[in-house]
Amino acid sequence: MDADVPQCEGLVRMSLSPLRQFVLGAALWLPMAFFLWAVLSSAVVWPVARATSVLLPAAWPDMVESVQQSGAVLEVTTQLATTGPDGRKGVLVLTVTPLIYAWCLALYAGLVMATPLDARGRLRQLAIGLPLLWLTTTWGAVFDVLKLLAFDAGPLGAAAVERAGWARDGVALGYQFGYLILPAVTPVALWVLQNRGFLERLVGAPVEPAGAGEGPRQTDGTSRTGERP
Numbered sequence: 001m002d003a004d005v006p007q008c009e010g011l012v013r014m015s016l017s018p019l020r021q022f023v024l025g026a027a028l029w030l031p032m033a034f035f036l037w038a039v040l041s042s043a044v045v046w047p048v049a050r051a052t053s054v055l056l057p058a059a060w061p062d063m064v065e066s067v068q069q070s071g072a073v074l075e076v077t078t079q080l081a082t083t084g085p086d087g088r089k090g091v092l093v094l095t096v097t098p099l100i101y102a103w104c105l106a107l108y109a110g111l112v113m114a115t116p117l118d119a120r121g122r123l124r125q126l127a128i129g130l131p132l133l134w135l136t137t138t139w140g141a142v143f144d145v146l147k148l149l150a151f152d153a154g155p156l157g158a159a160a161v162e163r164a165g166w167a168r169d170g171v172a173l174g175y176q177f178g179y180l181i182l183p184a185v186t187p188v189a190l191w192v193l194q195n196r197g198f199l200e201r202l203v204g205a206p207v208e209p210a211g212a213g214e215g216p217r218q219t220d221g222t223s224r225t226g227e228r229p
Contacts, residue, residue: 025114101140108187
């Protein structure tokens with residue numbers, strides 16, 4: 001004797017939309033990316049330290065002598081002579097923290113890992129985006145040095161920056177651009193450019209059936225065969 005057996009409600013298969021999958025992936029990967037960014041801070045700063053150690057002494061040899069990395073901090077030794085309270089003479093050493101600009105690396109990595117891509121696609125996007133974001137972090141570190149000299153090192157530093165051809169307004173503009181705009185905008189822009197197809201699937205409206213938007217046809221009082229009633 002056959003009988004229809006109803007399905008249990010708890011066995012109903014559930015499927016997540018692409019948007020929900022991405023949101024859940026971001027909720028997992030973004031905290032993980034920022035955790036690794038904090039734990040591996042010395043490694044995150046290392047490319048910036050190498051770039052600034054070459055760029056700053058080459059660009060301003062009369063103002064910067066060397067750049068050394070100490071953990072996640074850069075120590076910039078200048079050519080500016082100072083005199084301490086005890087009368088000892090020395091040179092001005094600046095401390096820069098590139099991590100305040102390098103958080104864009106963690107944001108971008110978390111977005112890429114949360115995007116539904118294969119392993120090769122993720123590696124390709126990371127290989128393109130991370131070097132560009134290290135350049136934006138280097139921008140922030142360089143203008144941080146100029147800002148410290150122009151605004152925090154007293155008349156001696158301000159005079160050195162002016163001799164190097166930088167106006168205080170230009171230093172302030174470059175610093176604000178590297179501190180407020182580049183770390184926030186660049187990772188999101190890179191991710192959007194590399195994942196336009198995925199974003200179109202997320203925000204795209206469902207395709208309307210052919211002919212659904214044509215509206216009612218105009219009647220001219222004739223039948224299909226062309227005969228009048």
